[in-house]
Every structure is written in structure tokens, then in C-alpha cells.
Amino acid sequence: MTLPLTTTKSEEIFASAQKIMPGGVNSPVRAFKSVGGQPIVFDRVKGAYAWDVDGNQYIDYVGSWGPAICGHAHPDVINALKAALEKGTSFGAPCLLENILAEMVIDAVPSVEMVRFVNSGTEACLSVLRLMRAFTGREKLIKFEGCYHGHGDMFLVKAGSGVATLGLPDSPGVPKSVTISTLTAPYNDLEAVKQLFNENPGEIAGVILEPIVGNAGFIPPDGGFLEGLRVLTRENGALLVFDEVMTGFRIAYGGVQEKFGVIPDLTTLGKVIGGGLPVGAYGGRRDIMSMVAPAGPMYQAGTLSGNPLAMTAGIKTLELLQKPGTYEYLDKITKKLSNGLLQIAKETGHAACGGQISGMFGLFFTPGPVHNYEDAKKSDLAKFSRFHRGMLERGIYLAPSQFEAGFTSLAHTDEDIDKTLAAAREVMSSL
Numbered sequence: 001m002t003l004p005l006t007t008t009k010s011e012e013i014f015a016s017a018q019k020i021m022p023g024g025v026n027s028p029v030r031a032f033k034s035v036g037g038q039p040i041v042f043d044r045v046k047g048a049y050a051w052d053v054d055g056n057q058y059i060d061y062v063g064s065w066g067p068a069i070c071g072h073a074h075p076d077v078i079n080a081l082k083a084a085l086e087k088g089t090s091f092g093a094p095c096l097l098e099n100i101l102a103e104m105v106i107d108a109v110p111s112v113e114m115v116r117f118v119n120s121g122t123e124a125c126l127s128v129l130r131l132m133r134a135f136t137g138r139e140k141l142i143k144f145e146g147c148y149h150g151h152g153d154m155f156l157v158k159a160g161s162g163v164a165t166l167g168l169p170d171s172p173g174v175p176k177s178v179t180i181s182t183l184t185a186p187y188n189d190l191e192a193v194k195q196l197f198n199e200n201p202g203e204i205a206g207v208i209l210e211p212i213v214g215n216a217g218f219i220p221p222d223g224g225f226l227e228g229l230r231v232l233t234r235e236n237g238a239l240l241v242f243d244e245v246m247t248g249f250r251i252a253y254g255g256v257q258e259k260f261g262v263i264p265d266l267t268t269l270g271k272v273i274g275g276g277l278p279v280g281a282y283g284g285r286r287d288i289m290s291m292v293a294p295a296g297p298m299y300q301a302g303t304l305s306g307n308p309l310a311m312t313a314g315i316k317t318l319e320l321l322q323k324p325g326t327y328e329y330l331d332k333i334t335k336k337l338s339n340g341l342l343q344i345a346k347e348t349g350h351a352a353c354g355g356q357i358s359g360m361f362g363l364f365f366t367p368g369p370v371h372n373y374e375d376a377k378k379s380d381l382a383k384f385s386r387f388h389r390g391m392l393e394r395g396i397y398l399a400p401s402q403f404e405a406g407f408t409s410l411a412h413t414d415e416d417i418d419k420t421l422a423a424a425r426e427v428m429s430s431l
Helices: 008-020 075-085 096-108 121-136 161-165 190-199 225-235 255-260 308-321 326-347 381-393 414-430
Strands: 042-046 049-052 057-060 114-118 140-144 182-185 204-209 239-243 266-270 280-284 353-357 360-364
Touching (some): 075 308, 096 280, 096 308, 121 204, 121 266, 121 280, 182 190, 190 225, 225 239, 255 266, 326 360, 326 414, 381 414
Parallel strands (some): 204 239, 239 266
Antiparallel strands (some): 049 057, 114 280
């Protein structure tokens, strides 16, 4: 029998936080709104594990929402950061580390011939939107329902992630004049995209998408979907942008575009390339990237962009990911976890679907299949909430939303997966 989870200190800290920060958090999805109860306040992380302020240990499948692909606080990354700290935390001037990480990104990601570092995925997506418009001379954008590209005004139309989790409509404070240029289609629906191009001839700058959705839960592309988008954008003189902030260096070393062999014009990156520090990037064809200031007229800047600590952590993380067998291992343990969860759901009488690719997975409490956000919304959210709480009480930390993907790391072991599946069996048997 599982003992009740002791969360006294977490509750005290969160109560204080609510008086000084909106909702008590600095990012909405952390607030446990959709799963009930109060968030767990972390104290430290290491490898595949997290410890909260009350001393509880968890097997962590959030991994700081993806960047902890080598495991939290990897000793090689920590040692590299210690050495870098001695040289200073920020220069506001060029440093060699920027060149090194840029070359690693360009070598790895098929679409990237030039890259610009920024400080977050949101910043990368905002910048790439401006670049799409500058290069094409067009204003309109196609995005997909349930895909989240950061909290920029243009993107907060049928967005996933925290917006979906909290059940918010398009955010107040976003002018209609801004979102009128954002066109939306269901993910995995090529005909809808084709219709939007037909209805807006010569007006669409480009299409942006999560090539594997992670912000409406884990939703992979149907066969031919990415290929079809590549054809449609070329036929209509529009740019194709893969938002690989979540999938870059996680699905494969070269991202989804390497895995599926579909090469976009531009790519946004983040998470993994910062090794746990704040970072983002956008890159693509040389002729497009040459529009960016100071090489070209499209202005974008950032005082802390390319800072030496983020570059150091990113370089060391990518070095670790180049070791033989990395992605085979991620795929093996994640497949064991995903298949196990689905099997347990079936044996305990719960309608569920889901899957995984490499170190990314998802589970929906709905018979499925889930091809898009509308399908995902058919999930039993009350059941997910009870499942989430039950797993938490058994030392398993999952994303506090049905509409978020899960992440494994190289630090997760077979024993961790076995413990997780044993906990899942207990919880699902009692739901």
C-alpha cells in the first residue's frame, strides 16, 4: 500500500508563491490546474530523478520539458559549466563557443546552412515568423490546431500546451488585427492546407508546424503528411518551417527532418541545444538567413544570445549525443515504457492509445486513434488527473497535463521503466 505523499513544504512554498507571482508559477503548465492538487516544488535533480523540497524522490519523465536528454545534471556538462563560469557568465560580445555550437547544429540538421542563437523557443519562433514575412513579402501564416510555437501574439490561435491545458480561448491582449493573418488547419489534414492556399493565393508567407506534435500530447505525422506540406509550400511559393524546439536532437540527432527525410526551409530549435540552460535558435537556407541583420534588413537582436554558459552546455550535450548507440537506447527504453503502458491499460480495462518515437512518448485515455488536436480532446481528462496523482504518489513524475508529451533520457534504466510500469498497473487497477 502506498503511503500518502508528504507535501507540506511544497504547499507552504506554493502558498507564498501565489502572493508574489501570477498563479504562483512562472509558466502556466507548472500549476497543476488540469490535474488538481498543488504543484510539487523541486529541490534538485540528477540523472533520471528529481527530489522535491519534502525529500520525496521521483522518476522524472518531464526532463525540464525535454532538454535533459542525457539525464539531469550530467557530470560532463556540469564540469564544462564550472570551467566556463570561471571565464564569466555573459560577454555581450562574440565568443568562439558560438562558432563551435553553430557548426555542430549546421552539421547535424539537414535544413540549416546558417543559424542564429536566441534565448528561448518563443523567441526563435517569433524571429522566424518575421523572417518568413521579410523573405516572401507576404503576411499570412498557416499553423495547426494544437501546435504551440511559444506565446507570441500571432501563434496564440488554437494553440496547444498550457493554453489547451487551462482551457483558455485565444489570449486576451492579443489584437484581432494581429491574428487575422493567422490561418489554422487540423494537423494531418493536407486537404485543409490546400484549401487555405487556394483561398489566399499569393498571400501566405509560410507554414509552421511541430513535425511531431508534443504540445497537444504526442501525435506523430500520418504517412505522406510532411511530404505533402513540402510539395504544397513549394507549389505556392511559401516557406515550410519545422518547429523542432521539442524534437530537435531528440527524435534523431538531425531531428524529425533527418528521421523522415523531409527538409524544410527553416527550422527552430531549443531545449536540447542548451543542455538545460535557456536557449533557442533558428536557421535554414543561406539565402533566407542572409536577410537577418546585420547581414540583411530584417532586425532581430538579443543581449544574452549565444552566452558562453548556454553554448558550453549545448556543445557538451551534443558531444554526448554523438556517442554510438545513443538513439537506439532511447528508442528501446521508450518503446518498453510506451508499449507497457498501453498493455496495462488494455489489461485493466481502460480505453487508451499512444505511442513513441525515440525518446518522446504519449498516452491518451481515449480509444483513438489520435491524429490531431480534436481527437486528443476526446480524452478522459478526469481519468488522466486521477492517473497522474496516483503515479505521483508512487514516485513517478509525469507532465501535469493530458496535452503534453513525455520524455525519457539516457539516464533512465530498465529498472526505472519496470518500476514505472509496476506503479502504472497499481494505479490503473484502481481507477
